[in-house]
Amino acid sequence: MDVVNIFLTGELGESLDDFVHDQRRFTFDRLGPEGPRRLVEGPMWAFVDWVMPELAGLELCRRLRADPRTAEAHVTMVLDEDDAEDRRRALRAGADDYVVGPLTRTAVLDRVLALQSRGAERTATRRFELGELTIDMAALQARWDATPIVLRPNEFRLLRFLAENPNRVLTREDLINGLGKREPPIDERTVDVWIGRLRRAIKSAGGGNPLRTVRSLGYVFDLG
Amino acid sequence: MDVVNIFLTGELGESLDDFVHDQRRFTFDRLGPEGPRRLVEGPMWAFVDWVMPELAGLELCRRLRADPRTAEAHVTMVLDEDDAEDRRRALRAGADDYVVGPLTRTAVLDRVLALQSRGAERTATRRFELGELTIDMAALQARWDATPIVLRPNEFRLLRFLAENPNRVLTREDLINGLGKREPPIDERTVDVWIGRLRRAIKSAGGGNPLRTVRSLGYVFDLG
DNA sequence: CAAGCGTGTGACGCGTTTGTGACGGGATTA
DNA sequence: TAATCCCGTCACAAACGCGTCACACGCTTG
Numbered sequence: 375m376d377v378v379n380i381f382l383t384g385e386l387g388e389s390l391d392d393f394v395h396d397q398r399r400f401t402f403d404r405l406g407p408e409g410p411r412r413l414v415e416g417p418m419w420a421f422v423d424w425v426m427p428e429l430a431g432l433e434l435c436r437r438l439r440a441d442p443r444t445a446e447a448h449v450t451m452v453l454d455e456d457d458a459e460d461r462r463r464a465l466r467a468g469a470d471d472y473v474v475g476p477l478t479r480t481a482v483l484d485r486v487l488a489l490q491s492r493g494a495e496r497t498a499t500r501r502f503e504l505g506e507l508t509i510d511m512a513a514l515q516a517r518w519d520a521t522p523i524v525l526r527p528n529e530f531r532l533l534r535f536l537a538e539n540p541n542r543v544l545t546r547e548d549l550i551n552g553l554g555k556r557e558p559p560i561d562e563r564t565v566d567v568w569i570g571r572l573r574r575a576i577k578s579a580g581g582g583n584p585l586r587t588v589r590s591l592g593y594v595f596d597l598g
Numbered sequence: 599m600d601v602v603n604i605f606l607t608g609e610l611g612e613s614l615d616d617f618v619h620d621q622r623r624f625t626f627d628r629l630g631p632e633g634p635r636r637l638v639e640g641p642m643w644a645f646v647d648w649v650m651p652e653l654a655g656l657e658l659c660r661r662l663r664a665d666p667r668t669a670e671a672h673v674t675m676v677l678d679e680d681d682a683e684d685r686r687r688a689l690r691a692g693a694d695d696y697v698v699g700p701l702t703r704t705a706v707l708d709r710v711l712a713l714q715s716r717g718a719e720r721t722a723t724r725r726f727e728l729g730e731l732t733i734d735m736a737a738l739q740a741r742w743d744a745t746p747i748v749l750r751p752n753e754f755r756l757l758r759f760l761a762e763n764p765n766r767v768l769t770r771e772d773l774i775n776g777l778g779k780r781e782p783p784i785d786e787r788t789v790d791v792w793i794g795r796l797r798r799a800i801k802s803a804g805g806g807n808p809l810r811t812v813r814s815l816g817y818v819f820d821l822g
Numbered sequence: 823c824a825a826g827c828g829t830g831t832g833a834c835g836c837g838t839t840t841g842t843g844a845c846g847g848g849a850t851t852a
Numbered sequence: 853t854a855a856t857c858c859c860g861t862c863a864c865a866a867a868c869g870c871g872t873c874a875c876a877c878g879c880t881t882g
Contacts, residue, residue, distance in 0.1 A: 478850075526858060541737040563840090564860055570841060571859090589751060589839065589868070594737055596746075750869060787829090788871055794830060795870095813879080814828070 378486060379414040381405040381447075382477070383423040383434070400483065407434065409444055418447035419486050421477060422469070424454055435467040450485065452477050473514065484527055485514060507576075507584060509537055518581030528553070529572045536585065536595040545592040569593055604706060605629040605671075607647040607658070624707065631658065633668055642671035645706060646693070648678055659693050728761055728821055731808065742805035752777070753796045760809065760819035769816040793817055 383405045403411055405420055420438055424431045431451060438444045451464035451472040464472050473485065506519040516523040516533055525533065535552040536544065544552070546562040573585055586594045607629045627634060629644055644662055648655045655675060662668040675688035727733075730743040738754055740747045749757065759776040760768065768776070770786040797809055810818045 528859070541734065541739070543736065543738050558860095561861065563862085566840060567842075567860075574842095587840070588738055591738070591751070594739070596737070596739075752870070782871095785872070787873090790829060791831075791871080798831095811829070 377401065377414075377417075379403070379418045380482060380486065381410050381418065381420045382482070383421065383431070383452075400486070405434070407437075409434075409438060409441055418444065420444070420447045420449045421452055421473075421482060422449060423452050424460065424464075432463060432467045435464070435469050439467075481514070481527075484530075506581065507537070509534060518576060518579045521579045521581075523575055523579040523581065525572070525575055528568065529575055532568050532572055536593070540595045540597045543588050543592050543594050548592065565593075601625065601641075603627070603634075603642045605634050605642065605644045606706070607645065607655070607676075629658070631661075633658075633662060642668065644668070644671050644673045645676055646673060647676050648688075656687060659688065728764060728819075729808070730805065731761065733758060733761055742800060742803045745803045745805075747799055747803040747805065749796070749799055752792065753799055756792050756796055760817070764819045764821045767812050767815050767818050772816065789817075 377399045379401050381403050401414070405411075405422070410418075410420075422431045422435050422438075435449055435451060438447060438449055449469045451467075451469040453460055453464070453472055473481065508517045510516070514530060516525055516530065531553050532549065535549065539552075546565040549565050549568070550560050550562070569585055569587075573583055576585075577583070584596050586596045588594055601624075603625050605627050629646070634642075634644075646655045646659050646662075659673055659675065662671060662673055673693045675693040677688070732741045732744075734740070735758075738751075740749055740754065740757055755777050756773065759773065763776075770789040773789050773792070774784050774786070793809055793811075797807055800809075801807070808820050810820050812818055
């Protein structure tokens with residue numbers, strides 16, 4: 375069984391229990407100014423707060439990179455707000471990517487799973503644009519023409535899957551499988567509701583409707 | 599053992615060896631302006647650089663599509679930077695998708711595996727062109743010279759069937775059978791209505807009228 | 823030129839599919 | 853623990869697709 379070790383700064387690290395999902399075990403631990411409290415086998419994921427009580431997040435980030443025990447960890451910086459300059463600084467300090475907080479367990483797991491499934495390749499497409507739509511895998515955020523689209527986790531996964539298969543009719547079954555929802559079996563009509571919610575979210579960010587209904591078949595993400 | 603043949607433009611094609619992974623053999627070869635150096639059996643994947651020494655990537659992409667030996671290949675365009683307009687152009691030139699480079703072997707394999715596992719049922723002919731008309735089977739969408747034609751399912755099937763039998767008179771019966779409508783029996787006059795609707799749809803996308811009536815016989819899809 | 827076909831097309835109505843507000847259970851957060 | 857959020861399902865109304873009809877127009881034939 376795969377194990378993924380997740381380290382978090384601040385309170386969050388304390389409050390989370392270990393967790394199993396999809397044959398994979400996740401361990402959570404607190405990340406202090408000296409790094410992780412215990413050393414572990416397997417992939418490590420560190421989420422570093424931008425502001426911390428004892429230490430600036432940037433400094434911790436540099437220390438993690440400098441320490442051979444944690445140099446290989448995947449480091450995600452947690453920002454309070456979406457500031458371009460902060461992002462640059464985070465990446466320069468050695469972070470692999472960033473999220474705009476606040477961080478919940480769901481957000482953490484979503485990220486870890488998303489990045490894992492995209493493969494170990496660090497420079498894989500983490501971000502892609504389709505027309506006016508930008509999907510940023512690293513920040514788990516989508517934008518329409520620079521306006522952020524407020525998406526719930528399921529909606530983001532849906533959008534991602536659709537956008538990864540553009541110009542191709544996806545049946546409701548495809549979509550259910552694509553989001554990895556085999557158990558419990560999902561009513562196909564539910565997909566319509568997903569689509570409706572996703573459309574509304576895109577629309578309320580001022581976006582168009584790239585999701586075309588193909589009657590009696592499914593849906594397509596349409597590119598220009 | 600499955601074999602997947604991967605063709606790459608530029609240096610990358612030279613530097614990679616054949617490779618085995620998960621019961622599957624991958625062969626790598628260089629892709630020049632004239633297409634692949636050697637011809638192969640089995641699925642083909644071409645990764646085309648946006649910029650190439652001898653030839654623009656877009657042009658190569660079009661050539662691959664036009665060449666019957668490579669028309670069925672899955673073509674991925676490799677972009678240097680994230681430009682929305684370039685993406686559109688790539689897809690319009692016949693690329694199936696795109697990545698933002700730089701490309702490594704890992705990135706290539708990840709992508710091929712991901713696409714293979716998703717699109718298990720790749721239709722034989724994903725897309726074909728007849729003059730200004732393009733028919734995209736995967737997206738169930740037709741375009742006249744880059745303008746989408748709004749078609750209902752039945753109209754799409756009709757257009758597809760006509761386009762698959764160009765320059766050949768199809769009787770109303772042929773058309774009814776071609777669309778697989780045996781039950782319940784369809785009035786032949788209904789075909790006239792189908793044709794009329796299809797013509798209108800093409801026209802309102804700015805297209806011409808490739809559908810010629812052959813009095814007392816049926817209809818022809820006219821090429822040239 | 824008249825009569826007779828063959829075709830184009832607007833209109834209609836039925837059956838099906840889709841969109842969506844509402845609800846409730848379950849998980850998460852504070 | 854209470855409050856909130858997320859999400860799957862349901863039910864109903866609206867939208868849609870499509871086959872048919874009916875009539876007008878045009879072409880053919882005598």
